[in-house]
Amino acid sequence: MTALLSIRDLTVTYRRDGSEVAALKHVSLDVAAGERLAIIGESGSGKSTLALAIAGLLPASARIGGRIDWFLRSPSSWGAKAPPSVLPDISPSRGEIALSSPPSPISKVAGRDPTAKLPISPLEGEMSGRTEGGLMERDAQKSAAKPTHIPLGGRDIGFVFQDPSASLDPVMAVGEQIAEVAHAHLGLTWSQSYARAKTLLERVRLPDPDAALRAFPHQLSGGQKQRVAIAAAIAAGPKLLIADEATSALDTIVQAEIVALIRQLVAEDGMTLLFVSHDIALAAELAERIAVCRHGELVELGATAQIIASPRHAYTRALLDAHLGLDAEPLLERAGASR
Amino acid sequence: MSSPLLAVSGLTKRYRRGGKTIAAVDDVSFDIEPGETLALAGPSGSGKSTIARLLLRLIEPDAGRVEFEGGDFLSLNGAALRAQRARLQMVFQDPLAAFNPRASVARVLDDPLRIHGIASRKERPRRIAALLERVGLSADLAGRAIHEISGGQRQRVAIARAIATKPSLIVLDEAVSALDVSVRRQILQLLLDLQREERIAYLFISHDLGVISAIAHRVVILDAGRTAESGDARAVIDAPQSAIGKALVAAAPKLNRTSKDSDAADRQ
Known part of the structure; x- marks a missing residue:
């Protein structure tokens, strides 16, 4: 098992109403290259904070302790070309997840980004990760030089959010949003990038890829929009795909289709998958390992079969017991039901 | 035999979209007895929420009848409608x-x-x-x-x-869908307690068959505005007859808490 990234003693604190709230407390976790790892938990468990921290997408106001080390091989083109991007999930300012040396070119790119220091919208605020970038770089410089490079959001990490209506640009054609990722990160010409976008739309199985290239997000259904968001997330061939509640807003049937699609794409491209979900049953269908978070702590980590069949932590058991499956004990006392 | 609390028959709502007429709800009929939970299930766009909005008179149907507590609910207006709305309440997602x-x-x-x-x-x-x-x-x-x-x-x-x-009837439109699993279970328990003690009927709208199997007496499965099948909730979920019913059952995430998942184990 080769590690893709290693998280040690990660603590994330937000300031809220003048007081400090720890969203993550001393989390240590290794993510193996090529594995499908689910991070599950309820609201406030820290699961999304963990995903955002890995992607370098924490808000600038977050205080971060601990370290994340990446073990990525350096591609020849890295840092060569990183024009500003419109897609929130591929913004160059996210390059600041930059946790291992060498740190320089990405921060320069981010420094040039005029929006980076002006969080005019909550989204922009989330996109700039100044504080932890600096903090982590200091840490990283202390560590021995490794054959690694800084992971860049969009190129090395694809991120799929819960709400594709919020992550896709409503006034940009879908094809351009996907092509832009390939253009920005792979150095392809625009016509090559559009050709790649069309292939990606076929791969995520949009019914009419040619028409979809020219479609705007509002012309697509929720499931189709999420397929587009996935196509954009994998357009630059990232090593790591993070899906943060990516199927939670979809109905059960579309959810099952999207999960099957993610599984297939991850296998075909040899990606590592981080699947963040509140649904332990859904996580168990997709992931090989499950990490259970509660109140900012990692309470249990294990192989899916072990977590489901013999959970060690009482909270994992409680989550399993709370799941209402088709075969679950009905809460309704049918015999005494008034009819 | 008591008369049903709510009797919906031939309910139809059409929308015009891009020059075409689409029936969001197409000739749907069902009854709810006092103190009973009827679930409306189906994928997005199947007409579940349109039915809820029709029952609340937030929108008006193109055809059909709704009898509530023995009266013609669709003809009510002004004070009479307001008075009956006290008896037919709503909880949103x-x-x-x-x-x-x-x-x-x-x-x-x-x-x-x-x-x-x-x-x-x-x-x-x-x-x-x-x-x-x-x-x-x-x-x-x-x-x-x-x-x-x-x-x-x-x-x-x-x-x-x-x-x-x-109220004698509460329409619950995906009312527990956004809640954490542990909280969801508590809210469902609360709904069941209220139903037992106050004999409130529920029209429980959800795409989640797991939740439906836990609290509904009967289920109507909708597909593209039409009734695909209906019946005892347990029976329909155990052996769905319609294509959409089968698809919903197949798509529901299942926890197999006893078997060994070799696919998951082989990476360790």
Whole structure:
């Protein structure tokens, strides 16, 4: 098992109403290259904070302790070309997840980004990760030089959010949003990038890829929009795909289709998958390992079969017991039901 | 044989979109008995929420009849409609969107008591405290703003508001879908307790067959605005007959808590 990234003693604190709230407390976790790892938990468990921290997408106001080390091989083109991007999930300012040396070119790119220091919208605020970038770089410089490079959001990490209506640009054609990722990160010409976008739309199985290239997000259904968001997330061939509640807003049937699609794409491209979900049953269908978070702590980590069949932590058991499956004990006392 | 509490027959709602007419709800019929839970299941776009909005008279149907408590509900207007609305209440998926987030819990519960003339001004604070306790919340919560309380507490407040007018039927549109699993179970238990004690009927709209199998007596499965199948909830979920019923059952995530998953183990 080769590690893709290693998280040690990660603590994330937000300031809220003048007081400090720890969203993550001393989390240590290794993510193996090529594995499908689910991070599950309820609201406030820290699961999304963990995903955002890995992607370098924490808000600038977050205080971060601990370290994340990446073990990525350096591609020849890295840092060569990183024009500003419109897609929130591929913004160059996210390059600041930059946790291992060498740190320089990405921060320069981010420094040039005029929006980076002006969080005019909550989204922009989330996109700039100044504080932890600096903090982590200091840490990283202390560590021995490794054959690694800084992971860049969009190129090395694809991120799929819960709400594709919020992550896709409503006034940009879908094809351009996907092509832009390939253009920005792979150095392809625009016509090559559009050709790649069309292939990606076929791969995520949009019914009419040619028409979809020219479609705007509002012309697509929720499931189709999420397929587009996935196509954009994998357009630059990232090593790591993070899906943060990516199927939670979809109905059960579309959810099952999207999960099957993610599984297939991850296998075909040899990606590592981080699947963040509140649904332990859904996580168990997709992931090989499950990490259970509660109140900012990692309470249990294990192989899916072990977590489901013999959970060690009482909270994992409680989550399993709370799941209402088709075969679950009905809460309704049918015999005494008034009819 | 008692007459049904709600009798819906031939309900139809069409929309024009891009020059074409689409039937969002197409000739749907069902009954709900007093104290019964009927679930409406189906994928997005199957017409579930349109039916809820039709029943609340938020939109008007193109065809069909709705009889509620023995009267023609669709012909009611003005004061008569307002009076019957006290008997037919609604809980939405997102209480933060349904209520003014800055309103206090007390204000949210005061409205129906005042509007429907249920309690005098002097009496209302006591009634509000009683409603909060009825849904398992502390009466101390009355002074808090809606945005300050948790999602589970908010949905309890929404239920307290719905039962404030002593309804015989509550339409619950994806009312537990956004809640954490542990909170979801508690809210479902609360709904069942209220139903047992007050004989309230529920029209429970959900795409989640797991939740439906836990609390519904009967289910109607919709597909593209039409009834695909209906029957006893357990029977339909155990052996769905329609294509959409089979697809919904197949798509529901399943936990196999006893077997060994070799696929998961082989990487370790």
